Amino acid sequence: MSKHHSTAMPSEGSTAVPGLVAGIDIGGTKIAAMLVDGSGRIVARGQVAAPARDGGSAMADAAAGLTRELLEEQDGVLLAAGVGAAGVIDHATGTVRAASATFVDWVGFPLAAELRERLGVPVAIENDVNAFLLGELSHGTATDSDVLGVMLGTGVGGALVLDGRLRHGPHGAAGEIGHTPGYSTVRCTCGQVGHLETLASGTSIGLRYGERTGEGGLSAHEVADRARSGDVDAIAVYEAAGRAVALACASAAGMLDLSSAVVGGGVSRAWDLLAPAIETALATDSPVSGVPLHIVPATLHTDAVALGAAAAARALVPAAPVREEPVVA
Ligand SMILES: [Zn+2]
Structure with a gap:
């Protein structure tokens, strides 16, 4: 060991x-x-x-x-x-x-x-x-008492703090926005169809790129490198991920009157590729409260x-x- x-x-x-x-x-x-x-x-x-x-x-x-x-x-x-x-x-x-x-x-x-x-x-x-999310609130840049946390890793996880308190829910699954439907027609790792995870997880970014290009087996990091070199398929995959994340956060914000969401996990390291689609989506799908929703990248990374x-x-x-x-x- x-x-x-x-x-x-x-x-x-x-x-x-x-x-x-x-x-x-x-x-x-x-x-x-x-x-x-x-x-x-x-x-x-x-x-x-x-x-x-x-x-x-x-x-x-x-x-x-x-x-x-x-x-x-x-x-x-x-x-x-x-x-x-x-x-x-x-x-x-x-x-x-x-x-x-x-x-x-x-x-x-x-x-x-x-x-x-x-x-x-x-x-x-x-x-x-x-x-x-507790880490980002105690040591990172997230400061709101009402905030959604989204983790774009191998899968997509979520967490919710309301009134300054972490919400667990009666089954321990409050905030699990990764497995909410309507984002695609692709089957999710959980067996259901169209979940946020099918576009925004690291695994999904590699798979969706493979479907577009016939070149499978790439990691999200490798797809990001290609996007930065101008590969239109890689750019499109990250755009779809960013748009899906933004719409998910906007839905949560509308439901719960949140004004911020913090996005972490390996995929969030490619914030330069996600941000344009997030900004575009937020411009047309802003909360009904009139208070802008801020979607920010996590700052603590592996800590x-x-x-x-x-x-x-x-x-x-x-x-x-x-x-x-x-x-x-
Ligand atoms: Zn799912």
């Missing part, structure tokens, strides 16, 4: 605040963790390969082991841990309700309880897209999920009593 980690140099940034929380990003290929102090500063970070095929216990062992390893080099005490994990999460029980086939023995796995046992602190579990998980962990920690310095008589 390859692993590497690093610790912030003592000279870097402000003085560390002792109470630490861990933010853990559990994906299908890697587990990334960071320790965050009370001022929101990342004091240590590391990652290990995710043993997704070895089952839930192995994943929990790897996540807890990495966290303990990071803690060994710190003075501070761990107060709580948060996890952003792929799949549909039962927020009330900290259990995974549904996940892709990459994860063996993951559905039904009591992730929160298993990590609590291993780390000895309270544990919060969020879906990775929810954690991404967003772990930072959001750390924010969820911090929310579990009771407000610390004011520590008084001993008075010298």
Whole structure:
């Protein structure tokens, strides 16, 4: 198992605040963790390969082991841990309700309880897209108390914060805009037809380009490179993705009176290719409120999920009593 980690140099940034929380990003290929102090500063970070095929216990062992390893080099005490994990999460029980086939023995796995046992602190579990949005709100540029998060990755995930609070919904799937219909006539990975994901996921961008050109197997990144070189089919695929994302955000904004949406995931790195179609769509499909909808790219990139998980962990920690310095008589 390859692993590497690093610790912030003592000279870097402000003085560390002792109470630490861990933010853990559990994906299908890697587990990334960071320790965050009370001022929101990342004091240590590391990652290990995710043993997704070895089952839930192995994943929990790897996540807890990495966290303990990071803690060994710190003075501070761990107060709580948060996890952003792929799949549909039962927020009330900290259990995974549904996940892709990459994860063996993951559905039904009591992730929160298993990590609590291993780390000895309270544990919060969020879906990775929810954690991404919490991260962008706590450390990124998103500042609205009502905002939609859209993650354009292998699939398309969504998350929703209303009145400053993350909405989970009764089934843990609030904000899942990727699987809403009406964007195409193509079958989605979920089996239904026409979902936003069929145009806007990284996988779909490669597939749609292949259908237009007969050249399959390209990644979204490779299609982006071609678009920047003037390939009209590649440009059209990104235009379709941008327009679909904008219309989805506009629909959500109209429904919920949102004035901002933050878009992350690998596909959002090609913002230069998505933005023109987004602007065009917003010009004709603006919210009925008259307040313009702002669709902005995520700023934290790969750190967003772990930072959001750390924010969820911090929310579990009771407000610390004011520590008084001993008075010298
Ligand atoms: Zn779908």
